[in-house]
Amino acid sequence: EDKVVQSPLSLVVHEGDTVTLNCSYEVTNFRSLLWYKQEKKAPTFLFMLTSSGIEKKSGRLSSILDKKELSSILNITATQTGDSAIYLCAVHSGGGADGLTFGKGTHLIIQP
């Protein structure tokens, strides 16, 4: 059974701090790892990492995939209160399933 574990489950930091969120996975036929941000309702897509694209960056957010360690990190620098959200890690595996396996998420709170 595919498994995705995120840590920490919750994190409270001050505005301006840098945070690192972790995701580890055990899946058959790994195809990609995705990060989503969920504020109130719909998770919004942040990054997708694959064997051919192990590092992505967008503004203050960046993510790296470590295929050897079966893990990924999501970094947020110079955090702002608007970064407060649940960050979800998901893995897409093969075998015809096509559904994503999600971790439980990291609840990030940025205090002013």
Place this chain on the structure above:
Amino acid sequence: EAGVTQSPTHLIKTRGQQATLRCSPISGHTSVYWYQQALGLGLQFLLWYDEGEERNRGNFPPRFSGRQFPNYSSELNVNALELEDSALYLCASNPDPGRGQPQHFGDGTRLSIL
């Protein structure tokens, strides 16, 4: 471009009743996925529809079912509702299933069972 739309926003039912949730994918997306997000459990994959066919289902009982219409919109039906079915039900769509394209989510339907 309109995103994934779901209706209703909220749905309140009692135990034993049946619930129907609806989803319209992004225009041009043929695949629709349903997920359940229950408190403390994270998002769990329910069903995947593509081109009108059920392609895969997650580890949920048969009282969770659905269908996809010719216009690619989809319905999720939950029969014999139980208290633990209370959750946010999210629908996602994908333009190219099987190629690892990111799924795009709707705002969800909050189902509450009294």
